Structures are given as C-alpha cells and as structure tokens.
Amino acid sequence: MTHRYGDLTAVDDLSLEIARGEVFGILGPNGAGKSTLISIMSGMLAPTAGAVTLGGSEVTPTAHAVKRRLGVVPQDLALYEALSGRENLRFFGRVYGLSGRRLRDRAAAVLDVVGLADRAGDAAGAYSGGMKRRLNLAAGLIHEPELLMLDEPTVGVDPQSRAHIFDNVERMRRETGMTIVYTTHYMEEAERLCDRVAIVDHGRIVALDTPRGLIQSLGGGVIQLGVDAAQRERAAQALAPLRSVRGVAPGPDGQSLNVEAASAQHTLVDVMQALNAASLPLASVRILEPNLESVFLRFTGRSLRD
Amino acid sequence: MRATFAITIKELMLLRRDLGGLITLFLMPLMFIVVFSLALGGLYEPDEAESLEVPVSTAGAGEAAARAVERLDAVDGLTMLRQIDGQPLDPARVAALVAAAEYPVGIVFPEGFTAALDDPRLLTGGVDLPLRVTAIVDPAASAPVTAPIEAALRGALQQEVGRALSSAGVEALLAGLGASLPAEARQQLAAMQQAAGGDGQAPPLVTVDRQVPPGVEREQFPSTYQQNVPSYTVLGVFFIATVMITSVFRERTSGAMRRLRAAPVGRAPIVLGKLIPYYLINLVQIVIMFAVGRLIFGLELGSVPALLVVSLPLALTATGLGMAIANLARSETQGIGLAVMLVLTLAALGGSMVPSFIMPEAMQLIGRVTxxxxxxQGFQDVLVRGQGLGGVWLEAGVLSIYAVVFTAVGVWRFRFE
Incomplete structure (x- = not known):
C-alpha cells in the first residue's frame, strides 16, 4: 500500500502479511510512517493506493463488518475522563454493537484482565497514568477483536503497569490466539513479545524477520566507523579483505561505514590497524552489540528514540 | 442507530458531570430577561408624570369631534395638539408627523363626523356606518404607549355616541322620523339607548381604525415580556454552540474521536449522537424560559403547539450551527471565539438584544437573514399576534432550512482529528 499527504509519501509501496495468531511488531522512528500504517490497517484511513485485507475482506473506513473484527488501542489515552472506567468500557462496547448482559459481562471481564476491577467505578480522570493505559487497552479488547492493534501502548507507563500490559498481551495470545500488531519504541518489548518485527523507515519496510533472525543478521556485531565521505570508498577497500570482517557497507545516514564482524570486539583491533596502515583518519568509532537496537541503527542510521 | 444512542447517552452522562456549565447556560438568558426587562421597562411603559402630546385633525368633522377632543384633553397625561405653529392640522399633516416619529399616535376625525351623528337617518340606514375615526400609530411605539391613547379615544367617542343616542337625541330623532317609524325600529332604538346609557357598551356606530402611517408596514407591538422572553430565549439557545465546540474539541484532543473513527460507525451517526443531547437541552431550555415567562412574569403563551412548531427547528438550527462551527474551526479557541462573535452578532441583528421594530428599516432588512x-417573529406571532399553528409555518419552514443547512455543513466538514 501507498499513502500520500500532498507531496509527502508517508507509506511507500509497503507490503506485508501477518499470520493469524501472530504478534507482529512494527519498529520505526518518529515520522517513519507507523501511525499512518496503523490508521490504514485499522480502517481509519483509506490508502492512496493498494489495499488491506483481513481474512480476505478489505478493510476500508466504511467496511463496518470488518472493522467490528478489529480492535485499536491508540497511542493517545482515548478515554472520557469524566466517566468511570466501567462507563468508558460500556460506551465503547455499545459502539461496537454490544448490549445488555453481554456488554456488562465483557466490561467486567476486561476490567478484570487489566486489573482495574476494584477501581471500575472511579472516574478515569482520577486514575494514574499507568491505570489509564490499562483502561485504554481494555477499551480495545471490549468487543473481543480478532486482530488487535496496539500503538505504543506502554509510553509513559510505570514499571508495574508495563508488566501488566506485557502479561495481558502474552495471555491474550496464549489463551485466545488473538492476532496482535504492536508498535513500540522499546526494543525489549519487541524482543519479548513479538514473533516477527518489521523495521519501518521512510514509509518502507527496511527489515522484516523474527527478532532472533534480525539480531543474527548482525553476526557478532557491527563496528560503525565515522569516516570522511571522500575516504569512505578507500576505507571499504582496505577493510573488506580482512578475515574477521564479514561485510562492509555504507551506513544509511550517508556519513558512516558499517563493518559487520564475527566478533566486534576482536575485529576492532584489525580494523584500526588496517586503517592506520592506509593512513585513513577516523572521526568516530562505535561498537553495536548484537541486539534489535543495533539492527535498527544499522538499517535506519538512527536511534529508535530519534 | 445503536451507535447514535450510545454516543447520545455518553454525551448526556458527560454533561451531567458538568452541571456548572449547564446551569450557566440556563441562567444566562434568564438574567438577560430579568435585567433587560427592568432596565428597559421605560421603553415599553410611558412615564406617568410625562404628558403625551397627540396631534389631531378635526377638519370638517364638526362639534362632536371637537367635544371628543376636549374630553381627551381632560385625560391625565394627554395633551391634544389641534394646531402646530398656528396652522390647524389636517389628516395628511398628522400622518406625516407620526411617520416622522415626532409623535407616537395621531388622531384623524372624518369629515362630516358631527353631521352624520346628528343625522336623523343614523339608525335607519341613511348613513354609512360605522363612522371611522383613525388612530395613526408609529410602528416604533410599543403597545403600552399607544394602547392607553387608543382606549381614551374610544372612551371619548363612546360618550359622544351616548350623547347622540341620549333620550333627548332619540326623541329628536323620533320626532324627525314621525309616525312612519315601524314599531320594531322603535324597540331597537330604545334598546340601543338603554345600552348606551346603561352598561356603557356603545353600539358600533363609530369605530377606531388603527393604521400605521402610509408606506409603513402594519405591525403589532409586543409588551416587555412578549419582547424579552422570546428574544433572550433565542439568544440563549444559540449559546449551546460554545458548549458543543468545547465538547467536540475535547473529544478530538483526547484521541477518543480517533478511536471512534476506527469503530464500525459512520460519521452521520456520530454527528447525530453529538447533536441529540444538545438538541434536547435546547428544548428543555426553551420550555424553562417560557415557563418562567408564564409563571413569574404572567406572560400569556397563546398556542403552545404553535410555540413548539417554532421551537423544534430553532433548537436544531442552534445545535447545527454549533456542529458546523466545531468542524470548520481549526482550534477550540478559534471555534469559541467565532461562535461567540456569530451568536452575539446574529442576536443583535436579529432583534434578540434590541427589538427589531425600533431599528432602522435597513437594519431590519439585514436582520431578516438571521x-x-x-x-x-415566530414566537411573537403566537404571543403577540395570537396566531396558532397555521400562522407560524413560514417561520418554522425558514428555521428548518437553516437547521438542515447548518447540520449538513457539520456532517460534511466533520473531522475526527
């Protein structure tokens, strides 16, 4: 799918498939196109080109039957602070077509799931930030969606509520087989919760694999070298023949050289010697340990929190 | 429909938790009614100590007219002007003086008034009846000013008719008619004589025709509360727009509107769900305002169904305007500023703050677009002019058009974010 806002292409010919029951992570810096992607996948927005289907049915802003099968937990605390937790849930339940006993039962069940049953009658405005996040999650679960989209659900959350949310996601997956799309800034969340992770930048998927697969793609790690642009080609030629080096590639930021190695620590000595021998000055050296953060940096040239 | 219902219930629950805002909404027009009625009461009620001058033309009308004018002159607070600058007044001059707003009321006796009253054929069909005395009324003058003058005029005329029909007069008439008068006519005369001298009810020999000066549209003029209760009710009803704008922007800012966008519900049910509670509040507000007018100020309501026919589209026009502004404005501050400006400007132009009948004609014409x-006008058709259902369809129809247009703009421009 592609989506443009005037001249800006927010989602650029992006294609992906998510399996039923999968927890799928979307990682990307601010402005990468994550929110637009979630908006299109949840039927809030029609793509400029392309389509999203859920089990063969196209998701569009007017496809209400399909939207009923989707749940969205937006990044904002999309709640009515003057209403109690229970009243909020009953309202969103009614909007999704629930009523009567079923509505009451579902509200009670999700309040229990997110650990707010004892505060259900309090105004949402009186909740702590973490409790509001949990209520936000509960509102997305009220109608038992097949696919739940969680957009940065742990932003600004205390450790207790974060742990609660993690537990909820793992429990939903285990007990209901719900498909979950999870966007986050936090690598440890993606590594812990997601079956697969897509790294999105400039509206495109730049890497897509399991967390383990993405980390393994770094090998033993990456040495990121700050080399003058005019010398980069020479530097790459000097480093490529080294036995401990698996590969050399310009960084996505256009200002660095990424050296993939079996062991970043050991290879660093060889790299320094080779560059000295070739009289190539270095502006900076950074060792990226093999984790998703490094993967993200390697593919986007930016830190996740940029 | 279920989503609309859910949104309506949610909105009512939120409103219930903001009672302060609601109370302000209800109190504001009430305060206007009370304060302005007290402050501007003098506009509608003449100062007792001040004598009202009334130009009068008796040209060719004879002694009976002169006597009636003398009786009017004797009434406290009235001074009859028979001439100005030494020139006796004729009907055209009286009309011109009133049209120029120099005097609220002028009186014109028809030529031959006395001769007709004294004509022996008065009761036998020989004279065109009734004799018409004209009260020329300034449209800018309120009813409490003009009504006492007209009443005094009727009283003076009644006495003159009584004189004409007094025993001596009737005897004179009978003598003039001779024995040819049938017995039935004699009985009729006797009954009329008794009526004129007895309970004071004059037969319709003379009537007072109420006219506005030539070229001025005929209007009826409201009393203080007939003016203020509908005017400030209408003003208050439109202030619902500010509450709606706050609600819409708050829902957008919180992200709840975005969440609704992901829900299986179209924009029309959402807009309807947002409109209905405020529409109901507006109707309750109108009921309370008129109930206060009736119970506290003694306002005669007239046809309640007709008032309802005006109120229903009025309430929707106000909520529709609120929804339209909420979706046209780029921010809450901008929306509220725009709403307050629009509501007050439209109210001023439309006669909510100052009665339109005292505005210049051009302003009245501009006001007609509000x-x-x-x-x-619809409310006053009922309260002042005594109209029923059949008399307010035009106003209700025009208001319905406003309601549909504003609501359609609100739906069309509806934004979730």
Missing part, C-alpha cells in the same frame, strides 16, 4: 429574527 435565524434569530425568524424565531422571534
């Missing part, structure tokens, strides 16, 4: 003017 829903306020149509609503006030």
């Amino acid at each position: 829903p306020h003017a149509w609503a006030i």
